[in-house]
Amino acid sequence: MQSFAWASRNELGPSGVSVTALLPGSPGTEFSLERVGHDTMIGSGPKDDLAPVAEQGIDALLAGDDPALGGWLPSRLIGAVSAVAPDGVGAVRPRLRAKPGTALRHG
Numbered sequence: 001m002q003s004f005a006w007a008s009r010n011e012l013g014p015s016g017v018s019v020t021a022l023l024p025g026s027p028g029t030e031f032s033l034e035r036v037g038h039d040t041m042i043g044s045g046p047k048d049d050l051a052p053v054a055e056q057g058i059d060a061l062l063a064g065d066d067p068a069l070g071g072w073l074p075s076r077l078i079g080a081v082s083a084v085a086p087d088g089v090g091a092v093r094p095r096l097r098a099k100p101g102t103a104l105r106h107g
Contacts, residue, residue: 002067009066021067022057024048025075036098044103048072 005021012019028047036042048071060068069079078093096102 025071
């Protein structure tokens with residue numbers, strides 16, 4: 001998605017259209033839970049509140065920033081590190097956190 005957003009921004013920019021990719025971390029939505037499952041570290045861990053993430057995305061869009069790293073501070077820090085790490089390194093963490101059977105056990 002991020003590559004698509006960059007290509008769209010490059011192609012549409014001259015016509016005055018602004019494109020911002022919002023990278024929200026782990027949003028607390030049913031879609032997110034269905035995608036990664038409840039028995040994963042991502043599914044069982046803390047979720048980003050949707051209202052602040054949406055506000056961060058709108059602020060970034062209005063400022064012309066791309067990408068917009070949304071969510072709580074750890075999500076944004078992980079996104080910032082992933083932006084400078086080689087693609088292979090950035091892909092390992094989400095894959096491991098989405099692996100079935102890695103759910104955080106509470107209590």
